[in-house]
Amino acid sequence: MTSVVIAAHDEAAVIERCLEGLRANGPGLDVVVVANGCADDTADRARRAGARVLELAAPGKAAALDAGDAVASSFPRLYLDADIVVPSGGVAALVAALGQPDGVLAAVPSRRVDVSGRPLLVRAYFAVNGRLPAYRDGLFGRGLIAVSDRGRSRFTGFPRMVADDLFLDSLFGPEEKRTVTSVVVVVEAPRRSRDLLRRLVRVRRGNAAMRRAGVKGLVTATIRPADRWAWWGVVRTRPQLWPSAAVYVGITTAAALWARMTPGAKGWARDDSTRGSSPGSAAEEAA
Numbered sequence: 001m002t003s004v005v006i007a008a009h010d011e012a013a014v015i016e017r018c019l020e021g022l023r024a025n026g027p028g029l030d031v032v033v034v035a036n037g038c039a040d041d042t043a044d045r046a047r048r049a050g051a052r053v054l055e056l057a058a059p060g061k062a063a064a065l066d067a068g069d070a071v072a073s074s075f076p077r078l079y080l081d082a083d084i085v086v087p088s089g090g091v092a093a094l095v096a097a098l099g100q101p102d103g104v105l106a107a108v109p110s111r112r113v114d115v116s117g118r119p120l121l122v123r124a125y126f127a128v129n130g131r132l133p134a135y136r137d138g139l140f141g142r143g144l145i146a147v148s149d150r151g152r153s154r155f156t157g158f159p160r161m162v163a164d165d166l167f168l169d170s171l172f173g174p175e176e177k178r179t180v181t182s183v184v185v186v187v188e189a190p191r192r193s194r195d196l197l198r199r200l201v202r203v204r205r206g207n208a209a210m211r212r213a214g215v216k217g218l219v220t221a222t223i224r225p226a227d228r229w230a231w232w233g234v235v236r237t238r239p240q241l242w243p244s245a246a247v248y249v250g251i252t253t254a255a256a257l258w259a260r261m262t263p264g265a266k267g268w269a270r271d272d273s274t275r276g277s278s279p280g281s282a283a284e285e286a287a
Contacts, residue, residue: 005068081143105151162206
């Protein structure tokens with residue numbers, strides 16, 4: 001049996017679709033939804049869909065993941081965002097990757113970022129972002145990470161920071177991670193340029209906090225360093241992307257400045273523009 005832990009904060013608009021996708025992956029899944037700080041009926045919808053549900057009064061993804069881990073019954077363990085739909089056969093393929101004899105401890109699907117109907121600036125940003133090398137060997141940006149029993153033993157709990165995927169990525173060496181190209185999840189780009197900027201500010205703050213914690217010894221892992229020049233490698237061989245690169249650099253620079261000016265900002269600061277009819281909103285910047 002495989003356990004799936006879903007941290008869900010006000011996810012009534014998407015939780016049923018997420019759980020329906022898991023049902024399409026067949027029986028034998030232990031699905032735990034941790035509704036944290038919800039003001040909507042996320043928990044009731046998840047129960048009706050057949051998931052085990054925990055309810056926490058306070059919002060917080062890290063605490064929700066730990067609570068789900070505490071009651072999940074089996075391994076491998078999948079950490080899934082509530083707005084991501086796992087395609088049929090996806091769970092089995094990820095689990096199979098973890099079962100290979102070459103030491104793979106964590107696996108992620110490939111991703112396709114849906115930019116249809118988005119403004120030009122958002123489309124230009126993801127024309128570069130989607131080609132960054134970090135997405136070839138990193139565990140972030142998919143909203144879904146599968147970890148083996150041995151992989152989960154690498155840490156006792158999730159740090160109280162927003163960069164949970166960067167944290168997991170830091171625990172495993174290149175040979176211990178695998179992207180399963182046969183499994184593709186659709187992640188949804190922000191619907192407006194300002195939503196993209198806000199999302200990137202949140203990512204920047206979270207990643208910076210994680211790296212500071214690593215330096216101070218609070219996280220016993222090697223945190224992936226930020227590669228601010230990765231975009232150059234993308235456009236160097238694709239000159240047609242230079243206009244998009246200008247947009248990418250402008251948006252990421254603005255996000256970095258905003259994040260530094262407001263380092264103590266609190267809260268999940270989620271992009272709710274993508275909570276709607278289209279699946280997925282895990283498309284975030286790696287750096």
